[in-house]
Amino acid sequence: MVYFVRHALPGELVEITDVEYQKSFAFAEVAHVVEPHPGRIEPRCPVAVPKGCGGCALQHATDELQLALKSDIVKETFRRFAKYDREILVQRVEPRWHWRTRMQYHVDDEGRVGMRQWRGHDVIPLPPAGCAIAAPSAQPEAQPQGPRSVSAVGRQWQIPQGGFWQVHPQAPEILTSAVMDMLAPQTGEIAWDLYCGVGLFAGPLSDAGCDVYGTDGNKLAITSARRNVPSGHFEAGRIDLVAGRWPDPDVVVCDPPRSGLDRSIVKLLCARKPRAIAYVSCHPASLAGKVGRFEEAGYELVEVLAYDLFPQTPHVECVAHLRLR
């Protein structure tokens, strides 16, 4: 049986506890490390430990080891689900501490502010120094309510309360640069930005001379997108229905939530045949699982870029370039 052992590192010999059996595998937690990995370190945060906060599940690994582990996972994911058998190196991103610009805190029965335990409901109170990955602006006492304004990629962005904005401060520059390199948009081309949020990718596409169409399910985000990128055509609603009414795209960027692109949207894109698609995802498996469908419709997976936009956690951001053959 395969055991997914949280807080263990590859090759270690560990004693486990809290085993939860599923049908053909089990979850478990490290109770004691018998033979540690050479890249194991003491976590900086006292609650980044078994039975602690659910956030930083990799703080006990050096930065180099975190990047190596994530690179292996992304490579293996694309090899298995997309038959893409090439090296994918997850690129290091700074800062690696105090990077998270948005946090969701909970309060326990005694009024202490903290984070939820991994797969539990208990609130783990924050240590005295606060959360080690939260930006100063996202520590509990500083959390501003209401709309925000952020400066990035040469623009001022208005973000409504509850609207999405990339959490790592380097993410807007890194992701827009990757997307623009992949799409190489030309003046006069039609560009779609699906799941556009407040228009992060629509902005540079419009600056490159494209006629940009953007859609998102969040109406307030769309109101902000119209202000942030006045030349774009934005509409809130169901992505496939809204985009189904637009003119054929030359280039498309899509940045769906973790579950990935719905079948209906993949079908729509395959029918409308943009020359290039940049697919942004914080869930490599859901992205890789869609590649085959695009390939059947005549696309090739040119490149996958991966970035460590969530240091100390197991999460990773990928951008895939699909090109019409």
Ligand SMILES: C[S@@+](CC[C@H](N)C(=O)[O-])C[C@H]1O[C@@H](n2cnc3c(N)ncnc32)[C@H](O)[C@@H]1O
């Ligand atoms: C990962 S964010 C990307 C936003 C934007 N591209 C950015 O980088 O700032 C995903 C976006 O999908 C939107 N979204 C989530 N589920 C949706 C759905 N079922 N239909 C339409 N939009 C959805 C959210 O409102 C959010 O803006």
